[in-house]
């Protein structure tokens with residue numbers, strides 16, 4: 512007997528306990544969108560040159576955050592190593608929405624395409640959503656709320672529940688029926704998640720990078736002020752997913768420190784329906800992460816879709 516996921520070169524035999532059917536062991540559904548695997552690249556972490564390598568690995572494609580106009584990003588230094596992770600201050604370097612849409616076919620990896628957006632004002636967020644709502648190639652939009660709202664003194668759009676509610680409800684109206692994910696940071700995550708759900712989010716992506724500082728002791732100066740990512744933040748992200756899953760109904764997309772198949776399982780057990788791979792993909796092939804996750808499913812005799820929130824006890 513052979514299975515759809517033997518495509519990954521992993522298995523030719525079913526678990527004794529389960530009758531695996533074609534491709535279904537890895538498949539999940541997110542807001543009605545079928546994903547062949549629960550893995551998605553975290554926004555900003557998959558190089559365009561690597562797109563062909565991840566065909567069949569990621570269940571959806573998610574390019575770097577796009578803004579209304581082109582941005583050149585932050586000046587160097589932009590990255591620094593940290594214990595079990597990295598700090599980045601890339602900024603939202605991107606070609607702007609119109610140019611991005613002209614190049615959309617580059618992101619066709621045979622999987623649904625999600626688009627991450629950010630803007631300086633609520634009105635600009637809404638205008639981007641209005642531009643994307645009629646774009647059939649875009650299966651869902653992810654609002655990146657970890658960017659400053661220039662109309663509120665540069666406070667982030669996810670600084671607190673009222674700010675979240677305002678931008679999410681306006682975007683909800685602009686996006687009509689298209690699925691809308693709201694990406695939050697770990698700060699005030701439970702209150703912000705509730706506000707996002709109440710304002711019409713279809714799913715929540717948890718979490719963005721954790722605010723961090725790198726100091727150069729010899730130069731006695733700040734080397735980098737940016738966001739920490741990688742395995743160092745995994746417990747923070749897991750806690751966010753776990754706590755939020757207790758108070759919202761919408762599906763969660765876990766992200767933070769995933770570098771192996773067991774990490775994927777941990778996020779799903781904590782309450783995630785899908786899982787994004789970010790900095791981990793700089794050091795380990797996403798294909799290997801998927802293979803490890805598939806091996807975990809086989810060992811446990813479960814389907815991916817049955818893992819969500821399936822923590823025993825606690």
Ligand SMILES: Cc1cc2nc3c(=O)[nH]c(=O)nc-3n(C[C@H](O)[C@H](O)[C@H](O)COP(=O)(O)O)c2cc1C
Pocket residue numbers: 553554555556575576599601603627655694718719720739740741742744766767768769787788789790791
């Ligand atoms: C180099 C780099 C660029 C990033 N760019 C974006 C971005 O454009 N939009 C966004 O929402 N998050 C961005 N992030 C945050 C990631 O999507 C993710 O939320 C975070 O890194 C935590 O996941 P990880 O530990 O798996 O990297 C970026 C992270 C890194 C490391």
